Amino acid sequence: MEKDLLEIQVKHLDNVLKESDPNRFELLEKEFALAYTCDAVGMCDKKITLEDVKRINKTKVLPDFSEREQKEILNHxxxxxxVKQEVHDNxxxxxxxxxxxxxxxxxDIFPGGVYRNVNISIFGAAHQPPDHVKVYARMARFFNTLxxxxxxxVELATYAHASIAKIHPFVDANGRLAKLVLNYFLIKFGYxxxxxxxxxxDEYIKYLEVFKVEKDLQPLTKFFKSLLIKRYDAVLNALDI
Incomplete structure (x- = not known):
């Protein structure tokens, strides 16, 4: 039922966008990018608000926040x-x-794009990332399985996201990376x-742990589908449909 509703919403929005003002949808997407950044960065630092993200996006400076916090927002x-441009460019x-x-x-925070050479742990998690010596092999297996x-x-997008989160291939920013990977595939597939x-x-972490420990992707997939349905509802409502 959820899948049917999601596909109906996708087709509905496609039809609506053919008739609506493209500037209105573009504005909604810009607003989403700000809210998305607030959620993604805020998972690590709950002090950050949507107004903070809007302000630094406009002024490029947030005096009340550390230099690293400011860079994390702008970088995201x-x-x-x-990611959106790369999807557009195939x-x-x-x-x-x-x-x-x-x-x-x-x-400008630390050298990125280099797999970790140290072991890391996730506080309170039932599953811990693999030993650093296994990261290269795990990532190779991930790409092969993909x-x-x-x-x-949607299952593929969920699998890609969950696998990155499970392996935690880098020293930091793995969660934000995994969410961008999720959205890369969603956008690529027309969502x-x-x-x-x-x-x-907390709900998200619970379902992610189910995948990490039990290798069951369905709870997380269902969760992401529910978020997709809500997103389509919000966009269609904003377009007064």
């Missing part, structure tokens, strides 16, 4: 624009592309990009 906005999903996204996320993936498009609201972070 830049990385999201990069950029293939490769290891180098993943490293490029990561490099943009951490630009090429042979036989599920739906709207989505954001994981901070108020649903």
């Amino acid at each position: 906005l830049n990385a999201f624009e990069y 950029k293939p999903f490769t290891e180098e592309f993943v490293k490029d996204i990561h490099e943009k996320l951490v630009a 090429e042979q993936f036989e599920g739906s498009e 709207l990009p989505i954001s994981i609201p901070l108020v649903q972070m």
